[in-house]
Amino acid sequence: MDTVSQLQRQFVDHTTSLYREGFVDDQFTQLQKLQDENSPDFVVEVVTLFFDDCEKLINNMARALEQQQEVDFKQVDASVHQLKGSSSSIGAMRVKNVCVTFRTFCEAQNREGCLRCLQQVNREYSLLKNKLQTLFRLEQQIVAAGGTIPAVE
Amino acid sequence: MIESCNCIEPQLPADELLMKYQYISDFFIALAYFSIPLELIYFVKKSALFPYRWVLVQFGAFIVLCGATHLINLWTFTMHTRTVEIVMTIAKVCTAVVSCATALTLVHIIPDLLSVKTRELFLKNKAAELDREMGLIRTQEETGRHVRMLTHEIRSTLDRHTILKTTLVELGRTLELEECALWMPTRTGLELQLSYTLRQQNPVEYTVPIQLPVINQVFNTNRAVKISPNCAVARLRPTAGKYMPGEVVAVRVPLLHLSNFQINDWPELSTKRYALMVLMLPSDSARQWHVHELELVEVVADQVAVALSHAAILEESMRARDLLMEQNVALDLARREAETAIRARNDFLAVMNHEMRTPMDAIIALASLLLETELTPEQRLMVETILKSSNLLATLINDVLDLSRLEDGSLQLELETFNLHAVFREVLNLIKPIASVKKLLVTVNLAPDVPEYAIGDEKHLMQTILNVVGNAVKFSKEGSITITAFMVKSESLRDSRTPDFSPVPSDNHFYLRVQVKDFGAGISPQDIPKIFTKFAQTQSTKNSGGSGLGLAICKRFVNLMEGNIWIESDGLGKGCTAIFLVKLGIPERLSESKLPFMPMVAANHGQANFHGLKVLVLDENGISRMVMKGLLVHLGCEVTTVSSGEECLRVVSQEHKVVLMDVCVPGKDGYEIALRIREKFTKLREKPLIVALIGNTDKVIKENCMRVGMDGVILKPVSLDKLRSVLSDLLEHRVLFEAV
Numbered sequence: 001m002d003t004v005s006q007l008q009r010q011f012v013d014h015t016t017s018l019y020r021e022g023f024v025d026d027q028f029t030q031l032q033k034l035q036d037e038n039s040p041d042f043v044v045e046v047v048t049l050f051f052d053d054c055e056k057l058i059n060n061m062a063r064a065l066e067q068q069q070e071v072d073f074k075q076v077d078a079s080v081h082q083l084k085g086s087s088s089s090i091g092a093m094r095v096k097n098v099c100v101t102f103r104t105f106c107e108a109q110n111r112e113g114c115l116r117c118l119q120q121v122n123r124e125y126s127l128l129k130n131k132l133q134t135l136f137r138l139e140q141q142i143v144a145a146g147g148t149i150p151a152v153e
Numbered sequence: 154m155i156e157s158c159n160c161i162e163p164q165l166p167a168d169e170l171l172m173k174y175q176y177i178s179d180f181f182i183a184l185a186y187f188s189i190p191l192e193l194i195y196f197v198k199k200s201a202l203f204p205y206r207w208v209l210v211q212f213g214a215f216i217v218l219c220g221a222t223h224l225i226n227l228w229t230f231t232m233h234t235r236t237v238e239i240v241m242t243i244a245k246v247c248t249a250v251v252s253c254a255t256a257l258t259l260v261h262i263i264p265d266l267l268s269v270k271t272r273e274l275f276l277k278n279k280a281a282e283l284d285r286e287m288g289l290i291r292t293q294e295e296t297g298r299h300v301r302m303l304t305h306e307i308r309s310t311l312d313r314h315t316i317l318k319t320t321l322v323e324l325g326r327t328l329e330l331e332e333c334a335l336w337m338p339t340r341t342g343l344e345l346q347l348s349y350t351l352r353q354q355n356p357v358e359y360t361v362p363i364q365l366p367v368i369n370q371v372f373n374t375n376r377a378v379k380i381s382p383n384c385a386v387a388r389l390r391p392t393a394g395k396y397m398p399g400e401v402v403a404v405r406v407p408l409l410h411l412s413n414f415q416i417n418d419w420p421e422l423s424t425k426r427y428a429l430m431v432l433m434l435p436s437d438s439a440r441q442w443h444v445h446e447l448e449l450v451e452v453v454a455d456q457v458a459v460a461l462s463h464a465a466i467l468e469e470s471m472r473a474r475d476l477l478m479e480q481n482v483a484l485d486l487a488r489r490e491a492e493t494a495i496r497a498r499n500d501f502l503a504v505m506n507h508e509m510r511t512p513m514d515a516i517i518a519l520a521s522l523l524l525e526t527e528l529t530p531e532q533r534l535m536v537e538t539i540l541k542s543s544n545l546l547a548t549l550i551n552d553v554l555d556l557s558r559l560e561d562g563s564l565q566l567e568l569e570t571f572n573l574h575a576v577f578r579e580v581l582n583l584i585k586p587i588a589s590v591k592k593l594l595v596t597v598n599l600a601p602d603v604p605e606y607a608i609g610d611e612k613h614l615m616q617t618i619l620n621v622v623g624n625a626v627k628f629s630k631e632g633s634i635t636i637t638a639f640m641v642k643s644e645s646l647r648d649s650r651t652p653d654f655s656p657v658p659s660d661n662h663f664y665l666r667v668q669v670k671d672f673g674a675g676i677s678p679q680d681i682p683k684i685f686t687k688f689a690q691t692q693s694t695k696n697s698g699g700s701g702l703g704l705a706i707c708k709r710f711v712n713l714m715e716g717n718i719w720i721e722s723d724g725l726g727k728g729c730t731a732i733f734l735v736k737l738g739i740p741e742r743l744s745e746s747k748l749p750f751m752p753m754v755a756a757n758h759g760q761a762n763f764h765g766l767k768v769l770v771l772d773e774n775g776i777s778r779m780v781m782k783g784l785l786v787h788l789g790c791e792v793t794t795v796s797s798g799e800e801c802l803r804v805v806s807q808e809h810k811v812v813l814m815d816v817c818v819p820g821k822d823g824y825e826i827a828l829r830i831r832e833k834f835t836k837l838r839e840k841p842l843i844v845a846l847i848g849n850t851d852k853v854i855k856e857n858c859m860r861v862g863m864d865g866v867i868l869k870p871v872s873l874d875k876l877r878s879v880l881s882d883l884l885e886h887r888v889l890f891e892a893v
Contacts, residue, residue, distance in 0.1 A: 088869060
């Protein structure tokens with residue numbers, strides 16, 4: 001039982017830090033609420049999908065911004081918009097915020113700014129991915145150890 | 154012995170010279186005779202017109218034969234054979250026959266020829282006559298043209314002077330007059346004054362008396378009259394004496410007034426004032442006044458009359474208009490002054506109101522406070538009196554202000570829906586303490602058909618009821634007070650006691666009748682009419698305090714509410730009943746909401762489980778789709794997701810009750826999808842409810858959503874609670890407008 005409670009404590013700490021550091025927001029909580037007997041892996045599925053989508057979008061944007069000649073800002077903007085939508089749907093707050101800034105640079109057609117934002121997005125995305133993967137691993141471990149996932153307020 | 158030749162001897166011995174001449178003459182005669190027919194033939198051939206060809210042939214034959222005869226005669230001068238004689242005889246016989254025939258034919262022809270001649274003469278005369286008539290018509294036509302032109306000139310202006318001047322000028326030009334003058338009657342009407350002339354720029358101001366015979370003669374007929382050049386009106390130029398003055402014509406010009414133009418009455422006989430127009434032909438010209446010229450003059454005179462009257466009418470109306478404008482200005486000024494006065498009075502009242510109430514309120518408040526402290530009985534009595542007096546004074550101030558506002562009509566009823574039953578309850582509560590002190594029983598009976606809610610001025614209605622009931626309490630020493638209220642039917646509204654009150658029942662209103670019966674002091678019959686006059690108090694009421702304004706104010710209020718109030722009493726000591734009717738509105742049913750939108754949805758009520766509700770989610774973003782689907786599935790819905798507008802249109806069907814669509818994609822028009830969905834479903838109840846998911850509450854976006862007929866918008870990100878409440882509201886009201 002020790003491992004379980006330890007794990008659970010770790011889980012709680014981790015989750016709290018996620019919220020505190022602004023990696024996720026209330027929307028993420030909503031997602032977690034949707035996980036029930038009918039869809040037990042809902043969050044994992046959504047998050048995985050999100051990460052795949054994110055990678056794809058980031059690559060698109062990198063390719064578009066690396067063009068030496070005319071940068072297709074419209075395309076970049078579209079990608080950012082998608083990313084913003086996705087991130088806000090799952091509650092990835094920091095990613096979403098970067099996207100907001102990213103969009104202004106796109107509208108201003110500022111290549112430097114966009115590149116900077118892209119780097120930031122990449123960074124945030126990686127951080128979030130790590131954090132969430134840790135979270136899921138903890139969950140799995142708790143379940144494997146026979147415990148229940150604690151609810152975090 | 155004479156040779157027996159068959160020759161014929163001439164009858165007479167021939168004289169050589171005489172015979173020679175005869176010979177020659179015969180020859181020439183024959184020649185002429187032969188040539189005449191030739192000429193005749195030639196000319197007949199030339200002219201195709203000659204009607205008597207046969208005669209000519211005859212004549213020709215006759216002449217030819219005559220010629221032949223003479224020709225043959227040539228041979229008979231000498232000895233000639235018998236044949237020649239025979240030929241001669243034959244020729245003569247023929248000639249005789251033909252000439253007799255010709256003579257006979259001529260007898261027939263000559264009368265015809267003669268008549269041709271007469272007809273020719275006749276035609277010539279006719280032609281001459283037609284020529285003359287043509288000349289006449291042309292002259293008339295020209296005259297007519299001149300008249301039209303003149304009339305046009307005259308009528309194209311409304312200025313009197315221009316009209317007259319133009320008339321004279323044009324007439325002078327058309328008729329080539331030497332002088333043309335207009336004499337106008339003076340104000341007194343006894344003289345004619347020379348007002349306008351053609352040639353002289355500034356005519357000397359002649360006057361002639363109007364009663365001259367020549368003038369009378371002209372005025373008595375509407376035709377142009379030839380007058381003597383030596384008469385007073387025609388002596389316009391200094392006569393040089395050496396020339397013959399031209400003929401002069403005068404015509405009257407009626408001066409018409411507005412009153413002359415009666416509808417069915419032409420102004421021929423009714424006008425008395427005329428002007429005189431005198432026209433002079435050039436002297437030494439031997440010109441005469443022709444009939445058509447006279448006619449022209451008459452026509453012009455008539456036209457001038459009409460034009461002048463028009464000018465006169467115009468002047469009148471301009472004057473009237475100026476007068477009206479002045480009056481307008483004066484009225485405006487008066488109105489503004491009145492308004493200023495009213496404003497000043499209102500300001501005064503407002504100030505006085507405030508100035509009077511403030512100290513009043515202070516007195517009342519402090520007196521009440523004082524009552525709360527420790528006081529000796531005498532002190533208490535004194536303070537109570539102060540309080541009572543100040544209350545009375547405050548009431549008086551209020552009443553006076555109310556009344557003055559009521560009187561000048563500046564008080565307006567505040568109409569609102571209020572609880573009618575509650576008003577009566579309130580009155581009862583207010584009056585009960587006082588009534589119980591006096592040991593009076595107060596009861597309220599509301600008829601069952603009195604509605605609970607009504608539209609009217611609650612405050613003033615309560616004031617009225619309170620006043621009436623208050624009076625009842627005030628003037629009763631014992632007994633009970635009954636307040637009854639019921640709705641009145643239209644027939645009983647017409648009451649013989651109140652003949653000046655005729656209510657009009659209508660659909661949205663009803664009349665409430667309130668009766669307050671008491672068994673108190675009563676009122677004597679002669680006092681009843683005075684009861685509602687302000688400040689009038691009967692003997693009994695004077696002692697009971699009060700300003701006497703109460704009922705006056707009540708009456709004003711009741712009248713404002715289109716009702717009536719009166720008092721019935723059986724006499725002094727027998728109590729009285731105060732009855733009033735007021736018109737109140739019937740409130741509409743509140744449940745029928747006229748508003749299409751319900752603002753700001755309250756959270757968390759309604760269905761929690763939307764089991765089986767078919768929802769279609771349109772979102773290009775896979776993640777959002779998945780999240781949305783998760784949320785909806787959690788709420789129990791059956792979810793279909795689509796990622797493009799076209800797919801959405803393909804998939805959407807009657808079974809889908811709700812469509813959630815993301816409209817924030819840049820470059821794509823979610824609105825169009827919404828429109829196409831609406832078009833797809835012709836029946837409104839088959840159409841799914843369309844809700845837009847928006848990223849920010851931009852006014853433009855919201856307006857666009859409303860424009861395409863979306864049933865609602867939700868701001869992303871969507872939480873479970875938000876979605877739940879949105880769905881439940883949507884399904885309950887079939888419309889939502891915003892959930893943030």
